[in-house]
Amino acid sequence: MNLVFQTIAPAELHQEMLRLRQEKKMDFLVLLTAEDLGEEGFGVVYQLESTETGEQVNIKSVCPNREQPTLPTVSDIWDIAHIYEREAYDFFGIIFTGHPDMRRIYLREDWVGFPLRKDDKPEEQNPLKMDNAPLSDDTTCYELQPDGTLTSHKNTIFEPEDYVVNMGPQHPSTHGVLHFRVALNGERIKRVDPVLGYIHRGIEKMNESMTYPQMLALTDRMDYLGAMQNRHALCKVIEEAMGVEVSDRVKVIRTIMDELQRIDSHILYFSCLCQDLGATTAFLYGFRDREKVLDIFEETCGGRLILNYNTIGGVMADIHPNFVKRVKEFIPVMRKGLKEYHDIFTGNVIAHNRMEGVGVLSKEQVIKMGCTGGTGRASGWHNDLRKLRPYDAYDRVEFKEITFTEGDSFARYMVRMLEIEESLKIIEQLIDNIPEGNYQEKMKPIIKVPEGTFYAAVEGSRGQFGVFLESKGDKSPYRVHYRSTGLPLVYAMDTACRGNLIADLVTIGGTFDYVVPDIDR
Amino acid sequence: MALMKKAKIKSIPYEEFNDNETYEELVAKLNENGVNVVVKSLDDLFDWGRSNSLWPLTFATSCCGIEFMAVCAARYDIARFGFEVTRNSPRHADVILVSGTIVNKMAPVLRRLYDQMADPKYVIAIGGCSISGGPFRKSYHVVRGVDEIIPVDVYVPGCPPRPEAFLYGMMQLQRIVKVENFFGTTNRKQKDPYKEAYKERTEKILATQEEA
Numbered sequence: 001m002n003l004v005f006q007t008i009a010p011a012e013l014h015q016e017m018l019r020l021r022q023e024k025k026m027d028f029l030v031l032l033t034a035e036d037l038g039e040e041g042f043g044v045v046y047q048l049e050s051t052e053t054g055e056q057v058n059i060k061s062v063c064p065n066r067e068q069p070t071l072p073t074v075s076d077i078w079d080i081a082h083i084y085e086r087e088a089y090d091f092f093g094i095i096f097t098g099h100p101d102m103r104r105i106y107l108r109e110d111w112v113g114f115p116l117r118k119d120d121k122p123e124e125q126n127p128l129k130m131d132n133a134p135l136s137d138d139t140t141c142y143e144l145q146p147d148g149t150l151t152s153h154k155n156t157i158f159e160p161e162d163y164v165v166n167m168g169p170q171h172p173s174t175h176g177v178l179h180f181r182v183a184l185n186g187e188r189i190k191r192v193d194p195v196l197g198y199i200h201r202g203i204e205k206m207n208e209s210m211t212y213p214q215m216l217a218l219t220d221r222m223d224y225l226g227a228m229q230n231r232h233a234l235c236k237v238i239e240e241a242m243g244v245e246v247s248d249r250v251k252v253i254r255t256i257m258d259e260l261q262r263i264d265s266h267i268l269y270f271s272c273l274c275q276d277l278g279a280t281t282a283f284l285y286g287f288r289d290r291e292k293v294l295d296i297f298e299e300t301c302g303g304r305l306i307l308n309y310n311t312i313g314g315v316m317a318d319i320h321p322n323f324v325k326r327v328k329e330f331i332p333v334m335r336k337g338l339k340e341y342h343d344i345f346t347g348n349v350i351a352h353n354r355m356e357g358v359g360v361l362s363k364e365q366v367i368k369m370g371c372t373g374g375t376g377r378a379s380g381w382h383n384d385l386r387k388l389r390p391y392d393a394y395d396r397v398e399f400k401e402i403t404f405t406e407g408d409s410f411a412r413y414m415v416r417m418l419e420i421e422e423s424l425k426i427i428e429q430l431i432d433n434i435p436e437g438n439y440q441e442k443m444k445p446i447i448k449v450p451e452g453t454f455y456a457a458v459e460g461s462r463g464q465f466g467v468f469l470e471s472k473g474d475k476s477p478y479r480v481h482y483r484s485t486g487l488p489l490v491y492a493m494d495t496a497c498r499g500n501l502i503a504d505l506v507t508i509g510g511t512f513d514y515v516v517p518d519i520d521r
Numbered sequence: 522m523a524l525m526k527k528a529k530i531k532s533i534p535y536e537e538f539n540d541n542e543t544y545e546e547l548v549a550k551l552n553e554n555g556v557n558v559v560v561k562s563l564d565d566l567f568d569w570g571r572s573n574s575l576w577p578l579t580f581a582t583s584c585c586g587i588e589f590m591a592v593c594a595a596r597y598d599i600a601r602f603g604f605e606v607t608r609n610s611p612r613h614a615d616v617i618l619v620s621g622t623i624v625n626k627m628a629p630v631l632r633r634l635y636d637q638m639a640d641p642k643y644v645i646a647i648g649g650c651s652i653s654g655g656p657f658r659k660s661y662h663v664v665r666g667v668d669e670i671i672p673v674d675v676y677v678p679g680c681p682p683r684p685e686a687f688l689y690g691m692m693q694l695q696r697i698v699k700v701e702n703f704f705g706t707t708n709r710k711q712k713d714p715y716k717e718a719y720k721e722r723t724e725k726i727l728a729t730q731e732e733a
Contacts, residue, residue, distance in 0.1 A: 107662070108626055115661055122661035130629050130670070169630055172579045172609045176586070177627060198627045199582050202660040209659075217656060224584040268587070287594030294591075304591075305584055305681055517583040517621075 002241070003453045005045065005060040013061045014072040017046070021077050025050045026057060027367050029078040031455075033468045033481040034088035036118045037062065042069045042094050045468070047455065051367055051381065054388065063094065070144055073099040080370035083491040091116035091204075097144040100155055106197030106520060108133045116205055135181070135195065157193055158183055165502070169198045173276045173506045176516030178490070180505070187501050192494040200520040207480040212238055212312060212447045215480070220306045223485065223518035225268055226461040228254075228261040230482075231310040236391065237456035237467045238312050241449045249437035250314045252430050255393040256327070257297075257309060258458070259423040263334065264293045265461035266416045266423075273413065273510040274345055277354060282345045289337040296326045312447055314440030327431050331424050338420060346417065355409035359496040359508035362407055369495065370488040373463025374415040375512055379407035385459040397429045409504075412511040448475050460485050462513050482521060486514035528572075528699035530692050532602075538693070548700050564703045571615075572698035573603040575643070575691070578614035580634065582621030585648040585681040589620050597684040604691055611637040616694065619673075620681075622650035622657055623664045635671045643698070645690055646673045649680045656680065 008016050020026045026048040033045045041064040048057045063069040073096040075081040085096040086105040093114035095102060104111060108129070115122040137158045143151050158164050158181070168179040177198035183190040203222065207215050219234050220227040232254055239246060271286030294304045299320040301307040309316050320326075345351055361369075366376045376383045384401045386394040402418045404411035449471040457466035466483035489512045496508050529535070538544070581589055592599050599605050608614040611634045623631055635644070646667050649655025654665040667673060674697060677690035 106626075126625070126661070128625055128628060128664065128669075130632060132629050132633075133626055169627065170580060170611075170634055177582045177630075198624065198630065199622060200624055200626065200662055201622055201657045202662045203657075206657070206660050221584055221656065224587060271590075284595050287591060288596070291591070291594075291596050304683070305587055 003045070003047070003058050003455050005058045005453075007060045007062070010061055010063055010071050013059075014074065017059070017074050017077055020048060020057060020059075024055070024057070025052050026055075027051055027078075029074070029080050029084070029370060030056075030457075030464070031466060031468060031481070031483045032081060032084035032088065033479070034092045034094055034116075035470060035479045035481075036092065036116065038118065040064060041066055042092055044071060044088060044094065045453070046074070047468075051383070068150065069094045070097050070142070070150065071095075072097055072144070075099050078370070079365075079368040080488050080491060083487060087487075090114070093117065095142050095150065097142050097150070100141050101139045101157070102142055103136075103139045106200040108197075109136060110134055115202065122202075122205075157181075158191070162190065167505070169195075174509065174516075175272065175514065178514075178516050178519075180493070182497075182502065182505065184502060187503075189497045189500055189502060189505065192497045192505070194490045194493060196490070196520055198520070199517045201517075203521045204480055204482070207477060209476060211475050212449065212477070215477070216311065217308065219482075220308060221517065222482065222521055223460065223462075223465070223515045224305055225265040225515055226261060226465065226485075226518075227305065227307045228257045228309060229458050229460040229465055231307075232258060233456055233458045233460075233465050233467045235310045235312055236458065237454050237469050238447070238449055240456055241452065241454045241469065241471065242312075242447070244313050244441055244443070246314055246441060247437035247439075248435045249439060250441075251392040252434050253315055253319060253439070254310065255397075256427055256430055256434075257315075258392075259426050260293055260296060260327075262423050262461050263420050264290055264297075266420050267293070269416050269513050270341055270345070270413075273507075276506050276510045277351065279345055279348070279351075282341065285337065285340055285344065289334060292330050292333060296323065296330060299323065299326065311440065313443045314438065316440075318439045319434070324431055324434070327427060331428060334420070334424055338417070341417065346414075352410065354504070354507050355413060355511070357406075358409045358500060358504050359511070360406070360408045361492060361496055363405075365495060366407070366492070369492045371463070371492050372488070373460065373485060373513075374419065375412055375489055375492070376463070377401070377403045378411035378415045380405040383464070385457060385464055391458065393430060394426075397426045399423075399426050409507050409511040412513075416513070446475055448473060449477070457483065462486065462489070462515070484518050484521065486516070486519040489514045490519055528696040530695060533689075533692060538696070544693075544696060547697065551700060551702055560704050561702070564701070567703045568699050568701055571641075571703075572695040574606070575604055575694065575698070576606045576608050576613060576615045577604055578611050578617045578634070578638070579607045579609050580617055580619065582623065582627060583650070585620030585650075588681040588684060589618060589647070589687065592684045592687045597688065599688065599691070602688065602691060602695070611635075612639060614638055615641070616643040616645060618645045618647050618687075619651040619667050619671075620647040622655070623667050623670070624662050625664060626662070628664050628670055631667065632670050641701075643674045643694055644671055645675045645677060645694060647677050647679075647687065647690070648682055649678060652676050652678060 028049045028051050030047040030049050035043050037043050043062045046059040088094050090104045112125040113120045138154045138156045140152050141155050162183040165182045168174040169177040179195035181193040203218050219230040267286045267290045271283045274282035301309040361379050363380045366379045366381050372383045387401050399422045402415050451473040454469045457464050463485035468481040470479040472478045646652050651667045654663050657663040675690050675693045
């Protein structure tokens with residue numbers, strides 16, 4: 001969809017945001033995107049949504065000073081802005097005045113320059129450093145004085161007497177190279193400080209020098225457990241921008257593939273969570289069934305994990321002649337598998353003790369922190385995009401949106417398990433009537449997206465995966481920003497873990513289900 | 522001419538391995554100066570044991586790690602070849618499978634993990650990213666191949682490689698381990714740190730004495 005902005009001057013930004021939050025109940029900050037506008041300075045786009053009415057508002061603010069760009073923080077209004085503003089600072093050097101923790105988030109603290117600025121040459125200034133990355137125990141907070149100058153003071157992250165334990169980046173249960181610094185009080189967690197960027201590959205910067213079809217290849221490698229959905233989102237935003245209507249056949253195929261991918265991801269979630277809690281048999285059960293999904297993918301797409309299936313205007317190839325048969329065979333197998341999962345793990349007393357009442361997040365908290373997907377639904381937030389704004393073939397199928405109200409680890413686990421069942425139902429309804437039609441629309445050899453700013457989102461395996469695309473009418477985009485599904489979840493770790501035991505950090509992290517390459521991009 | 526040994530891998534005949542030339546070069550180099558028959562027989566016994574119980578480090582940065590999990594699971598089952606004891610601590614591991622992109626921030630961490638492993642240690646670079654940077658080669662924050670940081674024994678291409686490719690790569694490593702001269706070479710790769718430190722200290726004392 002084409003984004004329409006209200007432009008607001010930096011001086012009035014905070015007041016206006018507060019008004020929107022209070023009067024119009026804009027309680028969900030979907031995405032904050034910074035961009036380099038060249039001569040005009042730096043722009044920041046805030047996408048707001050009201051969870052009650054579904055109304056959306058987009059605000060843009062431009063800071064004209066390129067030397068020292070400043071904007072007032074909105075982190076006191078929406079918690080998730082804490083981490084989004086740090087990201088904007090890391091990539092563009094925009095200083096958010098009043099933000100309590102203005103540190104780099106992905107790059108090393110001694111990194112020189114801001115890589116996503118158009119005039120920055122990151123590689124020349126930053127040769128590969130083999131010494132350990134510095135990690136400071138305090139952080140800077142900037143304030144804007146009435147005369148326009150910046151002052152700063154230090155905020156402490158960890159007190160000198162805090163007992164700080166490092167978890168990661170090499171740790172088997174952080175699900176990738178994530179680094180937590182955990183301050184402990186005995187065995188209880190006082191504070192969690194996530195350190196990101198150990199798999200930051202600069203995909204957004206690379207995209208700016210790629211053509212649109214080339215960009216598609218990288219989306220699969222961000223959240224590799226949602227490869228279909230990621231690529232679907234990017235194809236969707238480009239198709240909507242260009243006004244391409246895909247055939248009904250493509251819509252149904254994409255829906256089935258998305259759901260198969262969701263099942264694949266949720267099985268892996270189950271397996272890894274069980275493995276983290278010491279249930280190795282359950283891990284083997286999960287992977288046994290997951291291989292069957294991968295077989296189906298492999299026949300049609302040729303890949304097991306990185307699928308490269310969706311393209312702009314359709315899909316890469318028509319479904320394999322065996323596809324329908326295989327999927328139909330798979331559904332009863334999966335149902336039987338699910339029953340076994342419940343038998344072996346869900347009813348287990350240890351699992352209940354480790355998960356019930358642990359890491360509780362309330363509905364207000366998940367909305368404030370933007371935790372979409374299963375984590376949000378476990379706390380009672382109805383955020384399923386398949387229901388809210390049905391795309392593709394989701395408007396013609398019957399399925400339940402699984403929500404719980406407990407908001408603890410067990411609810412988060414159950415949401416995923418029940419969602420597998422719903423996904424099977426969706427596939428069952430569609431698999432017999434895949435309509436005839438083209439699997440690929442005729443596209444021009446060079447794809448150019450018309451000038452404008454666009455945003456499209458799909459319901460990924462672990463939340464809303466969105467793509468923000470700004471085009472100047474060229475064959476490569478001007479700015480691409482992905483709404484990572486995992487970044488809000490990692491931010492929520494601090495809130496969810498405080499007061500819990502250190503051992504529960506593993507369970508809470510496991511039930512949150514973040515994928516690190518998707519967070520770091 | 523020193524005795525030319527061909528490592529036998531149970532599941533794959535020698536001729537079916539792809540780059541036997543490189544391998545034969547390596548074997549020739551290892552046996553350049555000839556070997557003692559007694560020591561070599563003992564070597565064989567040790568290498569047989571070592572090659573069939575290589576313990577990998579649980580190390581994964583991105584996509585290839587998920588494929589590694591699939592290799593560990595029931596269908597591909599690396600336990601058949603003795604690799605199933607995945608260790609979470611580098612100090613217990615024999616081989617590190619670098620599965621996934623290594624970025625600049627991760628490079629010192631990987632180097633440290635490698636340094637923490639006990640000798641004899643091996644490295645397998647899994648997937649395009651760890652071989653050359655792969656699809657992210659042009660990025661400002663990606664190491665273009667882990668061989669810039671640590672020595673690599675086997676490369677397994679793919680994005681991600683198929684589980685069969687993982688197993689093939691592991692077997693190539695087995696072949697290397699099987700022909701190594703263990704006594705006096707592989708088990709002496711790392712110099713005794715205490716002896717080294719002692720030597721340094723005495724040299725320093727001597728130097729100061731001379732100055733005085």
